[in-house]
Amino acid sequence: MRLSSFLCGAPPVGIIGERLYGRDRGGIKVALKHGKENVPALEMTKLIGGYSQRRPVLHGVSITVHPGEMVGLIGLNGAGKSTAIKHILGLMVPQSGEVRVAGVKLEENREQYRSSTAYVPEQPSLFPNLTVKEHLQWTAMAYKMEEADAVKRMEELALTFRMTEAMNALPDTLSKGMKQKVMLMNALLVRPPLLIIDEPFLGLDPLAIRGLLTALEEVREGGSAILLSSHILPALERRANRLVVLHRGRMIAEGTPREVKTQAGCTDPESTLDDAFEALVLAAEAKVKAEAEGGHKRA
Numbered sequence: 001m002r003l004s005s006f007l008c009g010a011p012p013v014g015i016i017g018e019r020l021y022g023r024d025r026g027g028i029k030v031a032l033k034h035g036k037e038n039v040p041a042l043e044m045t046k047l048i049g050g051y052s053q054r055r056p057v058l059h060g061v062s063i064t065v066h067p068g069e070m071v072g073l074i075g076l077n078g079a080g081k082s083t084a085i086k087h088i089l090g091l092m093v094p095q096s097g098e099v100r101v102a103g104v105k106l107e108e109n110r111e112q113y114r115s116s117t118a119y120v121p122e123q124p125s126l127f128p129n130l131t132v133k134e135h136l137q138w139t140a141m142a143y144k145m146e147e148a149d150a151v152k153r154m155e156e157l158a159l160t161f162r163m164t165e166a167m168n169a170l171p172d173t174l175s176k177g178m179k180q181k182v183m184l185m186n187a188l189l190v191r192p193p194l195l196i197i198d199e200p201f202l203g204l205d206p207l208a209i210r211g212l213l214t215a216l217e218e219v220r221e222g223g224s225a226i227l228l229s230s231h232i233l234p235a236l237e238r239r240a241n242r243l244v245v246l247h248r249g250r251m252i253a254e255g256t257p258r259e260v261k262t263q264a265g266c267t268d269p270e271s272t273l274d275d276a277f278e279a280l281v282l283a284a285e286a287k288v289k290a291e292a293e294g295g296h297k298r299a
């Protein structure tokens with residue numbers, strides 16, 4: 001199916017923005033409108049939430065991302081990163097606390113909230129009948145980009161991600177990493193105000209990782225706010241302005257990479273973010289164990 005005929009019918013899955021949001025929440029959500037400089041692009045405040053009222057996953061998590069800032073969200077498997085992202089995307093309702101995107105809560109202005117956020121999930125989700133180029137054209141049209149700007153940006157992104165030769169390929173013929181690149185290219189095409197990316201480096205080759213980091217740097221400098229969840233700590237150590245470290249749904253450290261290392265007690269200039277993360281997790285686990293033992297003694 002070519003793009004022209006595709007556009008006449010209903011899309012098979014939702015991919016972009018509020019209009020199609022309900023059809024597939026795993027797709028890319030992108031927007032054009034940038035947040036005001038002094039209003040945080042994302043403000044999650046003391047959020048308690050999760051999958052059941054009795055056993056919340058998140059216990060008072062606060063995350064702020066300003067325009068022009070990249071914040072890394074890190075934590076072990078099961079720490080609560082994806083749950084926090086689901087709350088930001090409005091897919092889960094907080095038990096207490098709140099989430100504001102570009103100053104508004106979801107219930108105050110659904111359209112503004114949704115249209116200010118772009119999300120790239122860990123698992124690529126593409127239209128099977130659209131080529132790489134058609135995905136990008138569809139995004140550009142949906143967001144009414146100037147044609148010349150869209151064409152220029154598509155060429156830049158194709159070069160950045162080394163996808164020039166794959167622009168006419170269908171998703172089924174692409175590798176996992178290439179599919180992920182298409183998702184990222186679509187999100188980056190429109191330079192969203194708040195870009196949330198869940199584990200973007202898995203499956204990408206080393207040059208693609210470098211290209212992605214450069215592209216993210218560029219959209220960040222252009223005023224976008226980026227929340228990036230990842231286990232690849234060296235990349236975050238080099239590129240993130242600030243980090244939020246989650247453990248068992250609680251924030252155990254927050255600040256610049258250097259501040260997080262200091263909070264972990266890693267004062268040696270040779271110490272890495274990996275060292276700091278391990279120290280923070282061990283300290284948090286020791287605290288959990290001591291509290292459990294204290295509870296047993298009292299009982």
Ligand SMILES: Nc1ncnc2c1ncn2[C@@H]1O[C@H](COP(=O)(O)OP(=O)(O)OP(=O)(O)O)[C@@H](O)[C@H]1O
Pocket residue numbers: 051057075076077078079080081082083084
């Ligand atoms: N759909 C669900 N229903 C119930 N509990 C869930 C569900 N999804 C996740 N959880 C639980 O919530 C907690 C946090 O999971 P979450 O997926 O947010 O972790 P994560 O930090 O994103 O982990 P990972 O690095 O493995 O992606 C875990 O204890 C997990 O078992």
